[in-house]
Amino acid sequence: MVHQRPVPARLPVPAGLGRLAVLTTVFVCAACGLVYELELVALASYLIGDSVTQASVVLSVMVFAMGVGSLLAKRLRRRAAFGFAVVEAVLALTGGLSAMALYACFAWYGQARLALVAFSLAIGVLIGAEVPLLMTLIQRIRRQDAGGAVADLFAADYVGALVGGLAFPFLLLPVLGQLTGALVTGAVNAVAGGALVLWLFRCDLGPRARWALLTANGLVLVVLAVCSLLSGPFERAARHAVYGADVRVAVHSEVQEVVLTGGGGSGRPVSLFLDGHLRVSGTDASRYHQALVRPAMTGPHHRVLVLGGGDGLAVREVLRHPGVAAVTVVERDPEVLRLARTDPDLVALNHGAYDDRRVHCVTADPFDWLREGRWAGDGPYDVVVSDLPGPGVTPSTKLYSQEFYGLVGRALVPDGRMVVHSGDTGDPAGSPTLWTVDETVRSVGLRTTPYTAAGPPGPGERPRIWGFVLAAREPTGVHGPGLRPCTRRPPGLLPSTLMHPRYDD
The missing domain is CATH 1.20.1250 (Growth Hormone; Chain: A;)
Known part of the structure; x- marks a missing residue:
């Protein structure tokens, strides 16, 4: 040829x-x-x-x-x-x-x-x-x-x-x-x-x-x-x-897109979206953060660590408990912290939590901050509140891993407690994500109590149901209005690790 x-x-x-x-x-x-x-x-x-x-x-x-x-x-x-x-x-x-x-x-x-x-x-x-x-x-x-x-x-x-x-x-x-x-x-x-x-x-x-x-x-x-x-x-x-016509703030930080809607005299409750995911809703923020924080604060709570939660609402709930001497907030996005300090509607929602002298803010990735031992100057802590985006959001998957909870355990006092937000379950009996979080926390030697709480329903909607996991080295119960412990643990559960994440989007 x-x-x-x-x-x-x-x-x-x-x-x-x-x-x-x-x-x-x-x-x-x-x-x-x-x-x-x-x-x-x-x-x-x-x-x-x-x-x-x-x-x-x-x-x-x-x-x-x-x-x-x-x-x-x-x-x-x-x-x-x-x-x-x-x-x-x-x-x-x-x-x-x-x-x-x-x-x-x-x-x-x-x-x-x-x-x-x-x-x-x-x-x-x-x-x-x-x-x-x-x-x-x-x-x-x-x-x-x-x-x-x-x-x-x-x-x-x-x-x-x-x-x-x-x-x-x-x-x-x-x-x-x-x-x-x-x-x-x-x-x-x-x-x-x-x-x-x-x-x-x-x-x-x-x-x-x-x-x-x-x-x-x-x-x-x-x-x-x-x-x-x-x-x-x-x-x-x-x-x-x-997001609707009432977008008040929209900024691209080095970490994510941050959007605030409502408030500002619009007559609608303020809402905070991070990369398109709703993180704060003025209609149910109080109920959610009460369900997240209060069960972990039933014991000693002299020093408290909040992972994520840069909006200040978890800090607001922590500060309501007498005996709190110091609160450390580790938030990776400085833009969220800035808005929580300066936006009038967010400040009203978090009751000016960052003006309290007991609150110390750190801008860092929670995983890196814990791994590098930067908590040693203020810790160990009596309570750790993990108010992070749900594990279905891929960048957050490592913050719901066995390795991460092992690092958290090192920052807890022997009788300390940790509570973890585990996403919207949609089911009062829990969801696969909730039970995977529970098994992952248990895999580092902590005893857990998974529980759910229901938020207020929107017009024509079913109420949102949030999942949480309370953990400590000794058994601990969950008590409070609207809190429902989950007891039907599915068989065959495996922990989520950095090399084998087990959460579905």
């Missing part, structure tokens, strides 16, 4: 400079491709939850689609320059708009899974088509053995992926945010692909093809620029669609 060799290209520059231009474009396109991938994973984890599942879906679909794209690119090799420019223009538009489209599907249609798969598939196909076309182009500049050409392309590709992977969390996300960061990445992608073909391989294009590419890339850049200008109003409209 005779293989047709690529026709040498007529270049406006020496061959060495032409190869450098192609490899530079490979570098830029690889960086943009990885940014699209990471942006889909990050946004899906925030909107849908369970980052492990979302990362698996995005990565597996994209890798499969890249293989499909490589096969489809065979049909474009005869017009490799024009085909590559078209692929990059479509990729820039698709990748640049992906974050905005995904957020719109979640905000106005209530789900984003289908959009996540569709964009992963489309972006993967387009990324997969890049390398075969670039291989053809670089061989047209100067013929070399296939192994050497592949090595050069993959080296530039992998270095570009490294730069894109580092730029996303350390530059694009903190400086531009997810929406604008994706749009800017799309613009860079369009410019890199279009410039390479329209400058270096312009002799391969007829007048109509040149004008078509100039028009297409110009339209892509205009669309991305307009969307970037409108990203602020779009994000506010989408946020109102998710």
